[in-house]
Amino acid sequence: MTTRVALAGARGKMGQQIDSILADMKGFEVVARLGRSSSLSEMDGADLVVDVTHPDVSGSIVEHAAKNGTQVLIGTSGWSSQRISELGGKLPEDAGVLIIPNFSLGSVLGTTLATIAARFFSSIEIVESHRASKADSPSGTAVRTAELMAAARDGIGPVEAPHTEQRARGQEVAGIPIHSLRRRGVVARQETFLGGEGETLSIVHxxxxxxxxxRGIRLSLDAVQTVRGIVVGLENVLDLGISRS
Structure with missing residues (x-):
């Protein structure tokens, strides 16, 4: 059986990469390639919509697809926990949406390690760097990391983040300061800094x-076909060999 795919954002760098991967994978056929001037109806009839567009338009694409009973794979950045919660209230019960803030295996492992470490350090900050043309900041990966670390500290208390009223201290997400750099010559880099009594820990990807x-794209394309509800994060596609609450 062939999975018919509508690729939204097909002309972007990530869209072109996914298009090439789909052409190489058995059991997939791209039946629609959507750009800025495309109508949402162009994705109708597909079995799977892959959204790698822009945060401003991603929501309407996902809602249209899911309401038509189409599985959705989101690779667009900017899906915070609040936005995901709002989306959940708009979708039919049988909808299947897989949200991947970052398709890199190393990135998801870095986030997992940071989440484990968050319970043991009182001081936490994130510095993320991306290409100059990246539209959103903080990055979806940094937001996801901060939210997971804050959740891991539930019952422990907030991190120590002094003077966050000053702009130079970054943007707080779930109580954790995030500093975003946008510069030429960079693909992506995230550093999570943790500090405690007499020691520090840095996790860099x-x-x-x-x-x-x-590899993450291939795994996600296979996994999304059986997803029910909203599933967030490549860690839920991988077998990390650790228990998760």
Whole structure:
């Protein structure tokens, strides 16, 4: 059986990469490639919609697809926990949406390690760097990391983040300061800094080339077909060998 795919954002860098991967995978056929001037109706009739567009238009694409009974894979950044919660209230019960803030295996492992460490350190901050043309900040990966770390500290208390009223202290997400750099020559980099009594821990992940996303994209394309409800994060596609609450 062939899965018919509508690819929204097909002309972007990530869209072109996914298009190439789909052409190489058995059992998939791209039946629609949507750009800025495309109508949402162009995705009708597909079995799967892959959304790698812009935060401003991603919501309407996902809602249209899911309400028509189409499975959705979201690779667009900017899906915070609040936005995901709002989406959940608009979708039919049988909808299947898989949201992947970052397709890199190293990135999801870095976020997982940071989440584990968050319970043991009182001081936490994130610095993330991306290409100059990235539209949103903080990045979806940094937001996801902060939210997971804050959730891991439930019952422990908030992190120590002094003077966050000052703009130079970054943007707080779930009580954790995030500092966003946008510069030429960078694909993606995230550093999570944790500090405690007499010691510090840094967890760093560098994306050196977009090929880092390929394995995660392939795994997500296979996994999304059986998703029910809203599932967030590549860690829910992988077998990390650790228990998760």
């Amino acid at each position: 560098d994306t050196i080339d977009p090929s880092a996303y390929e």
